Amino acid sequence: MITVGCFSWSGFMVLQSYPxxxxxxxxxxxxxxxxxxxxxxxxxxxxxxxxxxKCDTTLLATLYSVRISK
Structure with missing residues (x-):
């Protein structure tokens, strides 16, 4: 995970120069x-x-939070 994190961070730094x-x-x-x-x-x-x-309260809470954040 540390190696993936290092590669991801370095890729992010390279992409910062993207216009x-x-x-x-x-x-x-x-x-x-x-x-x-x-x-x-x-x-x-x-x-x-x-x-x-699944159609349960977790799905409803997710949909509700997406609606609120927009």
Whole structure:
């Protein structure tokens, strides 16, 4: 994890010189999503049930918080 963090931080520093700020933000979000998904896949190791969307209070709370933050 430390090695991945170092590479990610160095890549972030290199991207700081990118001229288009909006594209840079999109790239950083995209790469963060990819890294998060890889870590989640490694940590869950084939438990497909944790990826299922269930209609419960957790889903409602998430949707409500997204609505409030906009």
């Amino acid at each position: 288009a700020e909006l594209s840079l933000t999109a790239w950083i979000c995209f790469l963060g999503t990819i890294e998060g998904a890889i870590v989640a896949l490694v940590m869950e190791r084939g438990k497909a049930v944790v990826w299922a969307i």
